[in-house]
Amino acid sequence: MTGSAGAAGTAARRIAAALAALAVLAAAPGCGRSAERQEADALLHAIDVLRDAPSEARAAREALLAELERQPASTPPAASARDTCARAYRLLLDATAAEARVRALLEAPDGAAGPGALSDLTDLAAADAKVKESAEIMPKCAEALSNLRRAARIGM
Numbered sequence: 001m002t003g004s005a006g007a008a009g010t011a012a013r014r015i016a017a018a019l020a021a022l023a024v025l026a027a028a029p030g031c032g033r034s035a036e037r038q039e040a041d042a043l044l045h046a047i048d049v050l051r052d053a054p055s056e057a058r059a060a061r062e063a064l065l066a067e068l069e070r071q072p073a074s075t076p077p078a079a080s081a082r083d084t085c086a087r088a089y090r091l092l093l094d095a096t097a098a099e100a101r102v103r104a105l106l107e108a109p110d111g112a113a114g115p116g117a118l119s120d121l122t123d124l125a126a127a128d129a130k131v132k133e134s135a136e137i138m139p140k141c142a143e144a145l146s147n148l149r150r151a152a153r154i155g156m
Contacts, residue, residue: 036075040152043071043078047085047145058096065089077144077151085141091134098127 050064069086073079102124 034155036078037152037155039072039074040078040148043068043073043082044145044148044152046071047081047141050085050089055096058093058100061089061093065093075151077148081141081144081148084137084144088134088137088141091130091137095127095130095134098123098130102127 046064046068050061050068053061053064055061065086068082068089071082073082102121105121
C-alpha cells in the first residue's frame with residue numbers, strides 16, 4: 001500500500017467517523033429537531049397515512065381519522081392543517097358510511113328494509129352534500145399542509 005492510499009483511507013475513516021458523530025448528535029434529545037418540528041412531522045405523517053389508506057377499509061380509516069383529530073397542534077400552521085384536513089376527511093368518511101347504508105338497503109331482499117329505510121334514503125342526499133363540501137375543503141387541506149411543511153422547514 002502506498003503512502004497516498006493509506007492517507008486516503010485514513011481521511012475516509014475520519015469523514016465516516018465525523019458523519020457518525022453528527023448522526024448521533026442529531027438523534028440526541030435536546031439536539032436537532034424542535035418540539036414544534038416533531039409535532040409538525042407527526043401531524044404530516046398522520047395525514048399522509050390517512051390519505052394513503054385504502055378507501056374500502058372504512059373502519060381503519062375511521063381509526064386513522066380519530067388519530068389525526070387527537071394530534072397536538074400548538075402552532076397556527078399545525079392547527080390549521082389538522083383541523084382543515086380532519087374536517088375534509090370527516091365529511092368524506094361520513095358520506096361513505098351513509099352511501100354504504102343506502103347500498104345495503106337497496107341490496108336487501110324485499111320487505112327486509114325495515115322502518116328506517118326512508119331516513120337511510122334521506123341520508124343519500126346528505127351524503128352527496130358532504131362529498132361536495134369535502135371536495136371544496138380538500139384544496140384548503142393541501143394548502144394548509146404546504147404551509148405547515150414550509151413553517152417546519154424554516155423553524156416555525
